[in-house]
Amino acid sequence: MQSNLWDDLWINCQLFTMEHDLSFIKNAAIAVKEGKIAWLGAVSDLPGSPESLAAIIHDVKEKCITPGLIDCHTHLVYAGNRYHEFALRLQGASYETIAQAGGGIQFTVAKTRAASDEELFFQSIKRAEALVKEGVTTLEIKSGYGLDLASELKMLRVAKRIGEVLPVDVTLTFLGAHALPPEYKNKPDEYIELVCHEILPVLAAENLVDAVDIFCERIAFDLAQAERVFKTAKEFNLKIKCHAEQLSDSGAAQLAAQYGAVSVDHLEFLSEDGVMALAKANTVAVLLPGAFYFLREEKLPPIDLLRQYKVPMAIATDCNPGTSPVTSLLLMLNMACTLFKLTPEEALLGVTKHAAQALGLEKTCGTLAVGKVADFVVWDVEHPMELVYNIGLNPMISVIKNGKQS
Numbered sequence: 008m009q010s011n012l013w014d015d016l017w018i019n020c021q022l023f024t025m026e027h028d029l030s031f032i033k034n035a036a037i038a039v040k041e042g043k044i045a046w047l048g049a050v051s052d053l054p055g056s057p058e059s060l061a062a063i064i065h066d067v068k069e070k071c072i073t074p075g076l077i078d079c080h081t082h083l084v085y086a087g088n089r090y091h092e093f094a095l096r097l098q099g100a101s102y103e104t105i106a107q108a109g110g111g112i113q114f115t116v117a118k119t120r121a122a123s124d125e126e127l128f129f130q131s132i133k134r135a136e137a138l139v140k141e142g143v144t145t146l147e148i149k150s151g152y153g154l155d156l157a158s159e160l161k162m163l164r165v166a167k168r169i170g171e172v173l174p175v176d177v178t179l180t181f182l183g184a185h186a187l188p189p190e191y192k193n194k195p196d197e198y199i200e201l202v203c204h205e206i207l208p209v210l211a212a213e214n215l216v217d218a219v220d221i222f223c224e225r226i227a228f229d230l231a232q233a234e235r236v237f238k239t240a241k242e243f244n245l246k247i248k249c250h251a252e253q254l255s256d257s258g259a260a261q262l263a264a265q266y267g268a269v270s271v272d273h274l275e276f277l278s279e280d281g282v283m284a285l286a287k288a289n290t291v292a293v294l295l296p297g298a299f300y301f302l303r304e305e306k307l308p309p310i311d312l313l314r315q316y317k318v319p320m321a322i323a324t325d326c327n328p329g330t331s332p333v334t335s336l337l338l339m340l341n342m343a344c345t346l347f348k349l350t351p352e353e354a355l356l357g358v359t360k361h362a363a364q365a366l367g368l369e370k371t372c373g374t375l376a377v378g379k380v381a382d383f384v385v386w387d388v389e390h391p392m393e394l395v396y397n398i399g400l401n402p403m404i405s406v407i408k409n410g411k412q413s
């Protein structure tokens with residue numbers, strides 16, 4: 008009796024596994040057992056009739072299946088918004104000027120600190136829902152609008168709760184070193200001390216942190232401060248990420264790579280030496296076209312060099328109230344091509360295989376392969392390149408998370 012070899016079997020699929028480039032399998036089937044991918048290949052190679060192999064059969068009638076999408080860089084837990092700053096910037100004020108005048112991140116910190124757990128949760132979950140509706144099955148959420156122990160805890164608990172109520176895995180990144188809180192004005196080293204020795208140990212003990220990030224920039228923290236954060240992250244055995252070379256070339260990407268960062272993010276001002284350091288450390292370059300667009304930046308990240316040195320490139324929304332109020336990863340696919348000149352294949356790998364690597368999750372998700380988590384999406388498209396090409400259309404038919412269709 009073979010009837011329950013697998014739990015579920017999807018048949019008649021155009022399967023794009025993303026293992027090596029798009030890795031297309033025509034007339035394919037994909038089987039799930041206990042939330043994992045148990046088999047995939049051509050329908051003609053199935054070891055029996057579909058009905059004899061699985062309890063439930065899903066005929067997708069030649070639709071496309073890709074891995075679940077991964078948004079590997081978001082700040083989507085925050086309170087309030089910053090439309091007033093958007094208006095100021097349209098009149099000519101720069102992001103840096105607004106930040107230096109006490110607006111920017113500080114504005115959102117005040118709102119986030121003042122919000123109750125429930126307010127913060129209900130304001131934030133809407134953004135996560137929008138991503139999930141587009142096929143996102145893994146989502147990174149950063150803290151960094153609390154900047155004190157109680158508020159960073161609140162943010163990360165809300166982020167974790169989002170992963171408990173939606174069909175999405177949430178990974179938690181501690182970005183305590185995002186900006187200097189008002190009570191530490193002119194005392195950045197003391198604040199970094201607090202981040203490393205007061206806040207991080209508590210978050211780690213509460214299992215609320217997978218990775219540590221820092222905003223390394225002339226309006227935020229310097230290289231020496233970044234190094235202290237990276238050293239502490241290593242002591243706690245946490246992954247390292249870094250907001251680097253967004254507004255200037257500080258050498259932060261190189262430093263993060265030396266500490267084995269899983270990713271460095273933004274990178275408009277990344278130098279060739281920086282690119283070489285990423286290649287050497289196998290650090291992913293996370294590109295954020297939403298922030299580039301919304302700030303009307305002009306300097307492009309060094310895409311040709313990243314290609315030349317074979318640095319994996321990921322794409323993410325950077326969902327945040329100041330520089331990228333974006334809740335569409337599909338739109339980022341298009342912008343990565345139109346603004347950054349990625350190929351559609353590179354963009355698609357950037358929200359699947361390479362996004363998984365940017366979170367250190369490449370062994371479990373990001374591509375479709377036997378043994379990996381059964382996270383995938385059925386799309387009403389002829390080819391996944393349509394996901395990149397269309398703007399504002401959501402062709403998702405269904406999303407399968409841990410083998411369960413929702």
Ligand code: DI6
Nearest residue numbers: 112222250298327328329330
């Ligand atoms: N870089 C960004 O683009 C965001 N954070 C960061 O380090 C901006 C966050 C904000 O303006 O609220």
Ligand code: FE
Nearest residue numbers: 080082250325
């Ligand atoms: Fe960011």
